[in-house]
Amino acid sequence: MLKPVMLMSLAVICGGYQCSLSAAPYDFKAPSPWPEIRKQRIADLLPNAMQRADIDAWLIVCRENNNDPLADHVGCENAGQTAVFMFYFAQEQFRSIAFSPSGESTALAELGLLDNVESIPRAGSAIQSAAAFIAKHDFKAIAINISDSNAQADGLSFSQYRQLIAAVGPKYAPRLISSDTLVYEWLSIKLPQEVDIMRYAAKLTAAWQIEAYQQVVPGETTDADVAAFLKQKMQQAGVTDAWAPDQNPNVNSGTDRGHSHATNRIITAGDVIQTDFGIRLWDRWVTDIQRFAYVLPANETKVPEDILYYWNSAKQGREAAYQAMQPGVKGVDVDAAQRTVMEATGSLPVMWSTGHPVGYEAHDTGPNLGGSKAVSVRPASQKTLAEGMTFAFDGFYSWFLPDGSPKTISVEEMVVITAEGAEYLIPPQQDLILIPTQRN
Missing domain, CATH: 3.90.230.10 (Creatinase/methionine aminopeptidase superfamily)
Known part of the structure; x- marks a missing residue:
């Protein structure tokens, strides 16, 4: 049972901090500011995080329902068929690309979140396309979301991992490393x-x-x-x-x-x-x-x-x-x-x-x-x-x-x-x- 019992003013209880909420600067029922903040986080914080983690590229595999925990941090929260997002350095420039199923690629490109969106036919494979992209750029260190210690950096499923290993082949498979340090540097x-x-x-x-x-x-x-x-x-x-x-x-x-x-x-x-x-x-x-x-x-x-x-x-x-x-x-x-x-x-x-x-x-x-x-x-x-x-x-x-x-x-x-x-x-x-x- 609860009954109103006035103890003292909120200002006193708050140690002098004004607890009145009458002039709220945010309406939490309004649209989220996350889309714009996410763009800034990718543009301003992610390149530095990748450099501190000493990686050339970060690859995230996304899909419907059981998605990667970081999907909505990079923009693939709406993935249906398998999609691959990559953030990378090319000629010392930070770049981004998504290999997205054709049914979703138009809407994804309209967001303007990534530099490039490559549409993958329904019969095609985003993972295979990403593997070809890796070979083209000859990345030396490629972070993927596998981690023994951080669930937020452990979103790649076992079946996705097997597909990725098979797609990149024996030359690039050893270059796939945990994104643990990168995710730590970025999210923290x-x-x-x-x-x-x-x-x-x-x-x-x-x-x-x-x-x-x-x-x-x-x-x-x-x-x-x-x-x-x-x-x-x-x-x-x-x-x-x-x-x-x-x-x-x-x-x-x-x-x-x-x-x-x-x-x-x-x-x-x-x-x-x-x-x-x-x-x-x-x-x-x-x-x-x-x-x-x-x-x-x-x-x-x-x-x-x-x-x-x-x-x-x-x-x-x-x-x-x-x-x-x-x-x-x-x-x-x-x-x-x-x-x-x-x-x-x-x-x-x-x-x-x-x-x-x-x-x-x-x-x-x-x-x-x-x-x-x-x-x-x-x-x-x-x-x-x-x-x-x-x-x-x-x-x-x-x-x-x-x-x-x-x-x-x-x-x-x-x-x-x-x-x-x-x-x-x-x-x-x-x-x-x-x-x-x-x-x-």
Whole structure:
């Protein structure tokens, strides 16, 4: 059950940040800005990414239904029959070409996304045509979407791979390499206009969580009620889930449950409530932000000393990670900075990384902010931060509840990396949101 309960102004809860959404700069029910942004990403970011990955060409095979995860990043989201998109360097010039089935090639050419669209007769083969193109240019390093570590760079199916190997033949098959590094270099960087969209989305995400907490009636409201309120806000605004809908938002007033769904647990006095919530705009850009509240027992007006210590310790860890996020710093070192604070403040260990890239997915491509204490050791934790990368990251403090089960505060915020270091997309939560217990 939810009932309106005014706690304080949104401006106060937002740490001075104006949460009013009356002058929204974006209409998420309007056409997406993605087509134009995609053109700019291909023109401005992809050539540099290919050079950093030291490849001559990138080949993407697209098809109907079970398409490559990056299909709509390169323009082949509408493929019916098999199509091949290639981005390459010729005479030191960055170029692009699509080998597209004739039934789709006209519309594709009209988009003006690629330099050239070669129409393939229905009886022909886009893969064979691409293989002939490879031989003509004698590319030395050709990236294809196969990866052991990044699902976004692993879109080539086994049957497509067999067809491609057969088409290019023994001379060029050894030159086919994983696109993992290229995809990493390209997807991890966001354009300024993308960051602006994510900034406003973060503002929405946090403001809605605060509004949801304002509806809580201790002893009546359940975690699932809070989640349902946020789902309603998403539907009204025309945005969707940043991750699995059944687990977004994850509202948890009890012991740690990890990535999970909100339950029918009734929120009561003394609870620390965690809401982990993300929205997806135009089916493209996502957020991942947590907000925490504390339910004051009757006749109490402030947070008890132990809970306040846990909260401030988590913020201290967040600040250490924030200060460590500089261009050129490895993700593992950001994690180490945060875990040093955890150890100093007496936190229990936690299983989760300090942070992760966020943008096109909640757990996007880029450096992983983990691995310093053998917690989720991933190759990406050895990657370095760079300008234009966007992250969600936490400051942790974990302790045992009276029943012996663990409880973790994980103050999660979003940042963009600039030349000077990390920059919050919105001001971080500084104080626990206080929910009074109703008196009889």
